[in-house]
Amino acid sequence: MKKRKGPAVVLLFLIFFAACAPQAEPDAVTVQLKWVHQAHFAGFYIALEKGFFADENLDITLIEGGPGIDVIDSVVSGRADFAVTAPNVLFTEVDEGEPLKAIATIFQISPVVFVSMAESGITRPHDFIDKKISILGVQDFEMQLHAMMDFLGIPLGSMDYKDHTYTIDDLTSGAVDVQGYYVTSGLVRLRDAGYHANLIYPGDYGIHLNGDCLIATDATLEEKPDITRRFLRALLKGYTYAIEHEEEAVQATMPYALEDDANLQRSMWSASIPLISTGSRTIGLMDRDAWQATRDTLLDQNLINQPIPLEQVLDFSFIENGLIE
């Protein structure tokens, strides 16, 4: 019987051209960062530098956050496909009807900490009573402080609230007794300045919230599941790499960092690592308990109006599909 070689030849040609054909145009993905460029987002920078995004055929654009930048609006308006934001923000927006969902938790533990000077004697929330306290004008701090006080049964009115001046000077000068900081930022600056401080974590007092997460609109997740998966895979790979290669992560951050201070960025990243890689959860994992605790806290604080089901704010389909490889 005469062998038909035609199909084989065609197949070979197809393989040949498939191999030779220029790779399809990379998919453009825009990400709105929560804050200004800093080591906090080292996973992004590393993934860019190491080509993890390119490997997934993605062309990533990062939009820097900062004062006056509405992260949620960026996503909702479609300027950005994804955004980094805090879980409480997600909940309140969803509560207000925005069709958003989290697809990964970047910071497994909330970076919020309340700080007093070591010699102040203020070591626990009970000591806040009648003290001058200043917190950042971010919902997170107020919510956690209030929730913690509520947990401990300490009346909120017992504290003397002061404005947050975005410096550590208020604390070091004694202008305030307690300040709310991010572990990854303010606390780093305080420590780097050589001060010793008492740290009062909400986590030790019944408030177990998680930190920044990655969100997208329902439409994006529905329309671009593949891009989402690839983006998430590359990003988590970036974070994993950044954690395992701290110095490289810092160096990758430097070209972007608003504050051109490698030591600062290094300290920031060192402080961030335990929040991202806890040793008890896979990087990126969305821990139901933590999310539920966040929702309940928000509800307790009347920051949301209803016990929003977790499925309405979380899309587990990406992380649970075994992205972490």
Added chain:
Amino acid sequence: MMEKKTKKTRKLIFRNKISLPFWQRLSTHINLYNLFFSFLFVITSITISFLSSRQVILDDTNSLLISVNQNKSNHFCEWIRSNEESILSFSQRPLLIEDTEMLIDCMEQGGDCGVIEKRLLENHLNPKASADSDFDGFFLMRASDGMVISGTDSSLIGKYQENEDFFIEGLKSGYTEPSAFHFTKGQAVMHTAVPVRTPDGTVIAVLSGHLNLEIMYGIIGQRSESSETEDSYLVNNFNYFLTEPRYGENYALRRSVFSNGVKECLAGNSGVAEYTDYRGVAVIGAYQWLPEQEICMVSEKDRSEVFAPIIAERNIFILVGSVLFCASVFGGYLLSRRITNPIHDLDRMAMQVSRGNLSARVEISSKNELGLLAATLNQMSANLQKAQEQNQKLVAELQVFNDELEARVEDRTRDLRRARFAAEKSLKDLEQETASRMQAQLLLAEKARDLQRSNEDLQRFAYVASHDLQEPLRMVASYLQLLEQRYQDALDEDAREFIHYAVDGATRMKNLIDDLLDFSRVGTRANPFEPTDLNTILGKVRANLQMRIEEENAVVVSEELPTIPADPPQMIQLFQNLIDNAIKFRAEDPPRVHIKAKEAEQEWVISVSDNGIGIDPQYFDRIFVIFQRLHTRTQYPGTGIGLAVGKRIVERHNGRIWVESAPGGGTTFYCALPKKHEEKQKPSSQGNGYQQ
């Protein structure tokens, strides 16, 4: 042919003379085969031993790693169990329970509980902590909300552990939590917790101990001194290291590992596999899932170390193999020399022999086949030599003989040469003579042709003349006779005498003409030859001459005569003329004619002898010429044509006629007539054309 032979010889010499290119040499072939098979042997044995020892080593390693894993797991679990037992018995101390209960009550009442707190710490927790090195410290959590009410680490007091697994599980029973990074403490911790129950069974608190991680690290990280890469570590559910691996610092709870072994293990499996570890190094690893702790125990060994012995073994094998190989090759070389050297000797000897040196002998160095061959060759050479010697002797003899022969040949050659010169000379003369003869012959032929022509003319003339002359002659004679008869009386004596002379002349002339006609008719009126019996012919002649025989009283005797091819009338004429002549020229005695025949080789010789007057030999030629007469007409009548006609007849019969005689002695005519008639090559024109 000759060239071919030399070519072949040259080729042979060439082969012997020029050493073979190395790839054609037998030794090369032997060495190559040897090389190949030695190589094959060495490679095969190395491979087989490599593979088998690899399998052995792999099996050993696998069982070693499994047993290491098993030992450490057992040790670890035993450590945890004993710690749980230890803390459980601690939690059951009545005084501890009593004080705890008192403290909780005190706190609820909001009083100053410092004394109780201090007593609890100093009497129970601190002593236990310092006595039990497995624990770093202890603390008590209020069962109602998880708040730490007392502890060896004062910073914990007042903090809540309400959502920690060790608190939640510890409320129920003894529980050991895998080590975890404690964010607010900023370090890895491992808790073992047990409920604190009042005698009535109410759980009032959870007693927890910080396990001394160094001990765990020690148990897991314990290394065999025999291995340089053996590595054991624990991995938690989230792929994080729980203990420090050999090649990592600060990995515990900070680094995750996703090696195949760990993945398999976290999927709840136990086994051994080859995979790439956290460093990216190829290892052989045993993994064991510890379901109670929900952690994974891994023991690995670098592949390179595992297989180092094989590598070493392989190197030894390669070394030994190489040595064997070299030895084999050397042995092969020696063997090939052992084979090829005698062959070379044989070759050299054969070459010598082929060049003619038959005394060449090869040394017989062995008793093997080559030795046999050498002996045979020697024998052959000896035989050849003997044969050659004999040959040479023979050749020498031959040479002598040859020399003699040559000398004789030379003599003979000289003679021959001389003879040849003579012959050549005579040949030359002959040639010259032949040439002149040829020339003469040519002239003769020319003459013959002229003669023939003139003869023919003459014959024609004779015939015509005789034939045409007869008529006027007859008229002359007739009228003369008429004149004589009619005018006899009128004529005088003289006239009659004159007439008589005229008539006589005319008569003679008529006779001459008749004879001439007869003569010419021999050629013109010829009959074809037929077998003719000469006896019959002679009979007819006798009859014709009857009158004259009787007149002359002659005797004609004939012997038996042959039958020959002849023209019968001419034969009659021939014999008639001869016999008539014999009678005519008689002597005194009555004529006696004797006719006889004598057989010769190809002819019959007929002789007609008489006893007549004979003929003087000086006239022998003349008698055969026409109209030649030896005697006057009056002596013997006749015209003198008889013998001329006879001669013509004989000649026409290709015969010869000659005469033997002496005056007064009788005459014998001989006619030699051929036995067989041969048509003359030359067509005789005599028989044609002139018949009328």
